[in-house]
Structures are given as C-alpha cells and as structure tokens.
Amino acid sequence: MRLPPVASRPAAGYLTIKGGAQADTLLKAEAPFAGRVELHAMKSEGGIMKMIQQDKIDVPANGTVTLAPGGMHLMFFDLKNPPAAGAKATVTLTFAKAGAVSVPVEVRAVTGEPAAKDHGSHH
Numbered sequence: 001m002r003l004p005p006v007a008s009r010p011a012a013g014y015l016t017i018k019g020g021a022q023a024d025t026l027l028k029a030e031a032p033f034a035g036r037v038e039l040h041a042m043k044s045e046g047g048i049m050k051m052i053q054q055d056k057i058d059v060p061a062n063g064t065v066t067l068a069p070g071g072m073h074l075m076f077f078d079l080k081n082p083p084a085a086g087a088k089a090t091v092t093l094t095f096a097k098a099g100a101v102s103v104p105v106e107v108r109a110v111t112g113e114p115a116a117k118d119h120g121s122h123h
C-alpha cells in the first residue's frame with residue numbers, strides 16, 4: 001500500500017492474487033482505516049492514463065492476477081487514522097467462492113516517482 005502525498009488523498013494498494021484450482025472473483029475489498037475501498041483499473045485514453053472503477057476482478061483457475069502501479073489496484077478512500085509508513089495493516093478481500101480473506105499489507109510512503117503523482121491527481 002502506498003500512502004498519498006497529501007493526507008486527504010486516497011491511497012493505492014497493490015498485490016498479487018494467486019488463483020486456486022477453481023476460478024474465483026474478487027468482489028470487494030475493505031480496510032479498517034478506509035471509509036471505502038474501490039477496485040480500479042488503468043486505461044490509456046489519448047495518451048492519458050485514466051482510472052476506471054471495476055465491479056470485480058476475475059481470478060482464473062491456477063492463474064495469477066497482479067495489481068501493480070500502472071495497472072489494476074486498490075484505492076483506499078476516506079482514510080481515517082491511516083497507518084504510518086513502515087507499519088503493517090490488514091486489508092480484507094472478499095471473493096465469490098473463497099469468501100473473506102484477510103491479507104497483511106506493508107505501508108510505504110510515496111517515493112515521488114511520476115506514476116504516484118499522476119495517480120493522485122486523478123482524484
């Protein structure tokens with residue numbers, strides 16, 4: 001998870017989801033420190049990267065879905081007492097078949113690279 005450059009901005013989260021024997025679908029994500037968590041994808045439109053909210057993220061059987069900068073990610077809105085950089089936080093992912101899965105996330109400060117700045121400016 002990457003903290004926003006400004007506290008009032010949403011934070012972004014990245015992770016890798018490994019599919020099991022059956023295909024599954026990520027339906028939602030929740031975190032105790034965020035009022036709402038959205039599933040986002042990035043799409044290039046006329047050379048500008050735009051974030052598009054997704055209803056779900058499909059995880060193919062035995063496949064891997066990577067949420068990474070420049071692609072799909074979690075977006076944490078309305079941060080309340082956001083965890084500090086270096087801290088550990090927990091995010092709960094709800095899948096259609098696997099149900100709720102809690103995953104530990106590492107909290108990092110923004111590195112100042114252009115991708116992170118562009119990201120925040122879309123909100």
Ligand SMILES: [Cu+2]
Pocket residue numbers: 012040051073074075
């Ligand atoms: Cu986003």
